[in-house]
């Protein structure tokens with residue numbers, strides 16, 4: 001265990017009172033990510049491609065050993081209308097929910113939100129047949 005981890009263990013809630021100001025380069029798209037502009041103390045994903053790293057168990061605690069890339073797989077709406085991103089670790093499959101930062105790529109967020117609509121689990125070409133069937137049932 002290194003010194004920094006020890007400090008975090010002994011100081012309960014260390015990460016909550018110490019915002020992470022690290023700058024890093026996104027491992028997925030190469031975007032240079034700075035701490036400014038996020039609108040909060042913790043930036044845990046790339047504002048361009050929204051990919052995260054599996055480092056935290058709770059936001060900011062850096063307690064996970066995995067280190068795998070976490071893909072954004074879904075968005076959901078929190079109480080109050082705030083958007084959050086669901087990340088899934090490519091290495092271990094862990095899921096986590098993260099608040100959207102002020103400067104997150106809005107097109108990327110929308111494309112994630114629209115993905116299930118664009119790729120339904122049935123052939124979209126047959127939708128008119130299904131609609132036709134439903135219609136005839138109502139008429140009968």
Ligand SMILES: [Zn+2]
Pocket residue numbers: 026027028029030031046047048049050051
């Ligand atoms: Zn990225």
Ligand SMILES: [Zn+2]
Pocket residue numbers: 054066067068089090091092093094
């Ligand atoms: Zn993982």
